[in-house]
Amino acid sequence: xxxxxxxxxxxxxxxxxxxxxxxxxxxxxxxxxxxxxxxxxxxxxxxxxxxxxxxxxxxxxxxxxxxxxxxxxxxxxxxxxxxxxxxxxxxxxxxxxxxxxxxxxxxxxxx
Amino acid sequence: xxxxxxxxxxxxxxxxxxxxxxxxxxxxxxxxxxxxxxxxxxxxxxxxxxxxxxxxxxxxxxxxxxxxxxxxxxxxxxxxxxxxxxxxxxxxxxxxxxxxxxxxxxxxxxxxxxxxxxx
Numbered sequence: 001x002x003x004x005x006x007x008x009x010x011x012x013x014x015x016x017x018x019x020x021x022x023x024x025x026x027x028x029x030x031x032x033x034x035x036x037x038x039x040x041x042x043x044x045x046x047x048x049x050x051x052x053x054x055x056x057x058x059x060x061x062x063x064x065x066x067x068x069x070x071x072x073x074x075x076x077x078x079x080x081x082x083x084x085x086x087x088x089x090x091x092x093x094x095x096x097x098x099x100x101x102x103x104x105x106x107x108x109x110x111x
Numbered sequence: 112x113x114x115x116x117x118x119x120x121x122x123x124x125x126x127x128x129x130x131x132x133x134x135x136x137x138x139x140x141x142x143x144x145x146x147x148x149x150x151x152x153x154x155x156x157x158x159x160x161x162x163x164x165x166x167x168x169x170x171x172x173x174x175x176x177x178x179x180x181x182x183x184x185x186x187x188x189x190x191x192x193x194x195x196x197x198x199x200x201x202x203x204x205x206x207x208x209x210x211x212x213x214x215x216x217x218x219x220x221x222x223x224x225x226x227x228x229x230x
Contacts, residue, residue: 002155034215038156045223046148046156046206051216089156093215098161098170100146100217105155 003028004090004103011109017078020106022090023071028101030071034093037066037075040105041086050075077108085110113137113219115207120224123197131224133190133207138219141185144168144210146217147192149203157203160192161210174200197228 005023012018022029022037029035037050048057050066053073063084065076073092077084090103119131131147147159160171160181169181180193190207205226209219 032215036214036216038217038220040156045220046217047220048216048218051211051214051218055214057218087155091217098168099172100148100158100161102148102156102158 002104003094003101004092006088006090006103006106008104009107009109011111012077012080013111014080014082016080017076018080018108020075020077020088020090020108022073022075022092022103024073024092024101025071027096028092028094029068029073032093032095033068035066035068035073036091037064038089038091039086040089046089080110082110084108113209115209115219115221117205117207117221117224120205120226123194123201123226123228124230125198125228127197128193128195129197129226131192131194131205131207131226133192133221135188135190135207135209138209140183140188144212145181145183145190146208146210147181147190148206148208148217148220149201150206150223151200151203154203156206159205162190194226197226199228202226202228 040046054066123129146161178196204223206223207221208217211218
């Protein structure tokens with residue numbers, strides 16, 4: 001069982017916005033501004049889309065945005081497109097372990 | 112262009128061993144920590160192991176501790192995962208991943224190599 005909890009699935013129609021939550025604790029998300037999000041299309045390499053809570057790597061669409069409040073981080077995808085259908089994972093740094101914390105993943109379906 | 116290419120996957124028998132390799136290119140390999148992350152069929156991503164740039168710091172998930180050994184050869188720009196005492200639960204795609212210590216993120220992933228453990 002992961003230390004970071006995500007909903008198993010979310011869905012939305014093209015053009016809509018969706019938000020994926022990632023709930024941790026005061027030991028990780030609540031204390032550090034080191035939340036990352038990854039997009040994974042089956043059969044492809046996972047891709048970093050958000051780092052340090054809300055920063056986008058070069059080349060990532062500005063339709064992807066991240067935020068944090070307390071022990072919960074969120075990934076928002078606006079203007080949903082068919083190509084956004086994928087699995088999304090959150091991650092957070094914690095000093096209490098050398099392990100990398102990964103959420104259980106959320107499957108996004110574009111209706 | 113930065114790239115990670117895994118190899119060494121395949122069919123392994125329960126109780127036996129496999130060794131995965133990862134070839135890095137397009138970045139200064141010796142400057143970065145590296146990780147292995149796996150995905151079992153129908154499951155999410157699971158961090159397996161990480162190693163610092165100079166191999167001084169190594170960590171393992173509890174599920175593989177004592178059975179898997181991570182290592183690297185900076186002269187060969189390569190990362191390795193020695194997998195011993197394999198069990199069916201180790202069946203998964205294994206991804207080689209570059210760590211970013213400043214961002215505390217995993218900023219480059221390989222395509223993965225499939226390990227199937229079955230008799």
